[in-house]
Amino acid sequence: MNQKPIRVLVAKPGLDGHDRGAKVIAQALRDAGMEVIYTGLRQTPDQIVEVTIQEDVQAVALSSLSGAHLHLFPPVVQRLREQGIHDVLVIGGGVIPDEDISTLKESGISAVFTPGTSTQDVVRYIQDHFYGPQVKPQVLKIDHIGIAVKDLQQAIDFYENVIGIKCTMIEEVPDQKVKVAFLPTGDSEVELLESTDPEGPVAKFIAKNGEGMHHIAYRVDNLEAKLEELKKAGVALIDQKPRRGAGGAMIAFLHPKGTFGHLVELCQREDEK
Known part of the structure; x- marks a missing residue:
């Protein structure tokens, strides 16, 4: 595969003080050949959008364990659209109840990954989005x-x-x-x-x-x-x-x-x- 590496921003919005899961995802994306920027804990939607623009990333992976995903994820998409950015893939993950997934997707979050999701599923989703579905060897x-x-x-x-x-x-x-x-x-x-x-x-x-x-x-x-x-x-x-x-x-x-x-x-x- 000779495609240009995908640039991904991994971000932790809100007051969530735990980032082990985000770091695991970031490493899995790096292992898959992606260029990853991790902004650390307690980022605001405005800060996340600012880094998205500065780093010219193609995808943003949001992580939240605090239960505030409905208040933190949609504003990131909204701020991006306000800046005229519509082609950045935004995905989310964390402790997210099933009943909240449809609301997040309606707000512009492309995919939501809940606890127990394999890191390879996240990698494959991002790769398929940018490269097209990869034919699995049989x-x-x-x-x-x-x-x-x-x-x-x-x-x-x-x-x-x-x-x-x-x-x-x-x-x-x-x-x-x-x-x-x-x-x-x-x-x-x-x-x-x-x-x-x-x-x-x-x-x-x-x-x-x-x-x-x-x-x-x-x-x-x-x-x-x-x-x-x-x-x-x-x-x-x-x-x-x-x-x-x-x-x-x-x-x-x-x-x-x-x-x-x-x-x-x-x-x-x-x-x-």
Whole structure:
């Protein structure tokens, strides 16, 4: 995303003496790449509008825990309009009863966020307003299951002659120190993995766990976007960026500590690009 950063003013109008929530929101917006100005406690509507103009912000996020939101939020919108400013997004949050939300929206507050709202919901609302709704990357299906084996040919013989699944291709992936056999099963496949190096990741897996299921792979329609989404969610990644894997796919692995103890691969095929 190469859009110009959104400038946001986070403000605490009135006599509310607590600003931890406002600071949490401000940090979440910064983490999302926005430029944030925080004016501190006990700001008047006039002061908030003055800073809005001086800092040339595109959005104002008002926070109130005192219960005075009906008296403090609408005047900010009114003062902005009096200054001829109609394109600044104004949102509000805090301890706000459901019955007050419609009144605030009628006064020009675009969105109201109540306790329990995820900071990501606030981030997404602002981003969608300025950039348009972002297409969420989709998981399309299980792409394949990877099985670590000591002897690739022996494993192929078993799957072909006993299970009844035919191997259609064998490929060596030097940078992963592995040889892969592809066995299609409908719209997914089994991948048999034999290490080509005693120090390779598959060899180490077998030394620690024995032969067996090595990973499960999910096909996605936009791998780069999915990795960014997972980073923002705090998911531990082995691969920070996509890399070339077997079968020409772009792949990335997630760390087992973030996926309930099993290795997860995400992959994107050429027909999804």
